[in-house]
Amino acid sequence: MARVTSGYGAALGRRARLVAVAAEPEDLTPRSLRGLAGVADELEVRADLVGDPDPSWLRRNFRGQLTYSLRSARHGGHSAAGPVERRTRLLRAADHYELVDLEAMDDIQPELLAAVPARQRRVSWHTSGHAGTAEGRCRAELREASGRLQERFAAMAAVPAALYLLVPPAGGQYGSAAPLLLTGLGRTDVTAFASGPVGMWTRVLAPWLGAPVVFGRVGAPGEDGMPSVGRLLADYGLPALPPLSGLFGIAGRAPGRSLSPRLHNAALRELRLPALYLPFQVDRFSRFWQWGFDFASLGGMPLRGLTVTAPHKQSALLVAxxxxPEALECGAANLLWLDEGRWRAATTDAVGALRALALGGVDPSGRTTAVIGCGGAGRAVAWALREAGAGVTLVNRGIAHGLEASSQLGLPYVPLSRFSPAGYDLLVHATPLVEREPFPVAAADGDAVVLEMAYRDPPTALTHATRARGLVGIDGWQVLFVEACEQFRLMTGRSMPETLSLRSICFGLAEQAAGHGLTVSGGSTRTHRVGREAS
Structure with a gap:
C-alpha cells in the first residue's frame, strides 16, 4: 500500500494530534473504533497487548492513521518475541501502517531502517522501574537530569524519524525532567513525559510544551498513567490547545480519582482564562513543596494554586x-493560592458543608451533631457547625487523632467503636470510607439529617443506606460543587459561570464521551466511577 507522510514536522498550532491507544482486545471492537470518529486522529495498536489485527479490517472501521507498536519487556511492554519474530512482525507492519514504533536503540538495525523510511518511523525510548511520587528533586538535580535526557535524545535523533518519544518513569533518574526536555528542545517532532500515575500531569501538559501528539487509551486508563481518550476530552479539553500562562492543580495521594480537574477546567475554558488544572500525586507534601518541580521554567506557566486532599491538609497550612482564621482554628487547609507573591491558605470544607446544608433547607443551629472523621475536612466542618450554633461531638476511629482534634477545637470526642447515631439530629460523615456504612444508619433517629462529604457514582454506601431508610440526606456531589466554586473564586478571582451546572460538568461530558463509545474515568470497568478523599 502507499505509505502516508505523518506530517509531525508541521507547526503545532492550537491543536494536538490525538492518538487513541488500543491496549486491550475490546478496544478493537467495531463500536469502539467507530466511536473514535471525529475524536482521534490516529490509532496506535499495542501489538504486545492485543496481537496483530487485520490492517484491512482496521481501516474499514477507523479512518485515521495507524501506528504499530510491539513494546518489549525491556521498554516496559509485554512482548516476549525473540529477535527473529520481532523483526518479522515489524517488517510486516511497515507494509500496512503509517507509523512503526522502533525502540531505541534495539531496533536501529540496517534491515529495519531500509524497510521503514524516516517518514514512517517513530523512535521511542521507554524505561521501566520505580514510579516514585510527585515529590520531585531539587532544581540543581532537575537541571542535571534534563541535560542527561537531552543527551539521550541526541543519540536517538541521529536516526531520522517522523516522531521521537521519550518516556522515563516518574521519580526515576529522568522522570521529573521530561517536561523540561520539551521546553529546552523547542522541536515539534518530540514528545516526552513521565510514566505511571504520578506522571499523568506531564502527559496532559506535554502538548502545550511543544509535543505534537497526546495519547489516550480507547478503554479504561492503565497502570502506565495514560488517561482514557474520553477523559482527555472531558477533563482537559484536549486536543484543543488554548493559550496557557499558569497552572493550578490538586495534590493528594490519589488525585486521578477526583473530578476537580473536570470542574475547574470546564470553568477555565468557559471564561477563556489561560490556565490548566492538573493532578499531582504526592506522598510527602513538605518535600513536594520544598523540592518540587520548577514550574516557572515551563515556558512561563508557573503554579498559581493547589487544592489539597488528605492526608496533606495540615502540611498545606504549614507552608502558607x-x-x-478558620484554617488556623482547625489546623488544616485544603487550598493554597498565590496572591501578590504570597501563598495564602484556607479551608473550603467549612463553607462546602454549610452551603450544602442551606441548599438542602437544613439550619444547623441548635442541632445535636456528630461529625465522624477528625481529619482536615472533619475538623473544618466541626468548627463551622459550632460557629453556626450546633452542638458538636467529634467521632473518630483513631483515639489519639480524635483526642488531638478534641483538644484543638474544644469539643467532646467519642471513639467510633463506642458511637451510636441515636439521639443526633445531624450526622456528618467526613472520612474517605465509601464502600460501607461508617455507622449503622438503621440506628439513627427517624428525623435525622445525614450529610455525606465524600462523593461517588454509584452512591456511597452511606448515601444508599440513608435513602433506603428514608432519611433526609445530602450527598457529597453538592458539597463538591460548592467547594469547587469557592476554590475557583479564591484562586482566580472569578466566579464559576452560572451556565455550568454540576450535572452538565460531571455527567454531560461523560455522556457525550459515552456516545462515542469512550470511557471517561478510571477503574477496571467502563462505568463512570469516581470518588474523592474527604479527610
Missing part, C-alpha cells in the same frame, strides 16, 4: 505565608 498567610492563613485564613
Amino acid at each position: 505565608d498567610v492563613a485564613a
